[in-house]
Amino acid sequence: MTQAATILRTGRKFDQVLRGAREVFMADGFEGASVDDIARAAGVSKATLYSYFPDKRLLFTEVAQNECRLMSENILSMIDETKPAREVLMVAATQLVAFLVSDFAQQVFRICVAERDRFPELGKAFYEAGPQNGQRQMSEYLIKAVAKGELAVEDVNIAAEQFSELCKVRLWGRAAFGIQNSFSQGEIDEVATQAVDMFMARYGV
Template identity: 25%
Template structure:
């Protein structure tokens, strides 16, 4: 029979996780609204209403907190990519789906605000750019590279460096609509995202000898 002492550790862990998620939510809002330099551990602690020691016990530095915010913001997307990047009889369709998902993600409001933050502050705070790259673009490119390695081995696309191919596809996705949204020139529509995804996928398919459906 389960006792109160059996339940206690689970409740404590749940409270810790709730507290951690609350910290990440406040930190995310602060980073996106105030930038990296304008965000302080003290201000986050004050907003949460706890002691500075509590915050530091979860995240010993602002760099680690920023990394955790990025991890939390991208974990669901990486899971989504895992389901998209599966072997299929129609590689072109898979690439279109990836491009649509990726372009949609990076042109969302939070994605645009994050890219503006990185562009504005990486020069003064190189750690910001490094943390962002290791937590966001790099994992996505590695997932793509693993997928392409399998597809190249199966003869579904031209053999090349799979990581370089992943970088090419990512670059195609961020080179058009994303740039116009980033600089405030346009507001993206679903039709815009669909058109951009098809365009990027078509160029990539021609470059790597992928049959188009």
Template identity: 35%
Template structure:
């Protein structure tokens, strides 16, 4: 039996019950913030007893980390799937960039990021949990794609991890700061496409083999 199928108490985990708890936790964390959320409130929102909640999660910090990991895994699956394709690197990067920006601008990921940023100065462990489950994992998957294309002779990058960070930064130019500051709520597909196309152009000029 894998560790994922066992609770911290050592008993077998019910995936449906765990998902039910995480869905309740999401509603409470987004409404109340980390500090304002209590295990009692989360248990009530999830429709489980407080005892059941503690069977699955030892404390609020563990529950928050699991909530972040679950959200990142479920919401980014489609974004990163395109990196497994066999099209030329510039085409894959273009499609990936569009999916990535649409994801970053959408309401729920934006709300989670603002929650973490708002709470991480007081609770730095929340920032670390979010970084490890989200940005770090995402950069790692893009780095793996770049390494495959370097091995295939398409790209020439001395530091693939830095290259991955640079490409994501190019894609977020103009839009993400405005989104975080609530200057904009979203962007048109045309604007997203324009920014991503320019990002791919710059990236390929720098790193095309």
């Protein structure tokens, strides 16, 4: 990436482009999203949009990565690592379950699957920014919890993946297959609690 591109990424219109693109991708999907509609939603010219993102795939990738980053920052801001492991994991699980069944996460997942063969880089980018990044951060926390004697984990990477999968129980599949489109906080809390209970039963000290 050139220095000029790096500077452009911090501009006010860059944020407008991301907001507009998010709105259009959510409404029309990747294939149905037109550059004209994105520029209109963002309140910028097509020339401005192309100056940031010459390719729609790059724009979608940036939107997905930005959303995952915001979600990750939100979870980290809510976590107090001085608290007992169960409390920390409950915060992480509750936020993760809510994100997994959110309209945005589900739409991005569908787009990545639909475009997998033609544009495998889309799925790769979302996986790296979302699941892989989340599991890396969970692994880092687990190392600290093990050092404090709160958890007994031999392979923190496997354990981090297991934690993520436990947070998908029941609700994620229903969302992915369109069986259920909205989820109450009670449903989210129940899945998060069950995930943490199972995780602590295996790794708790």
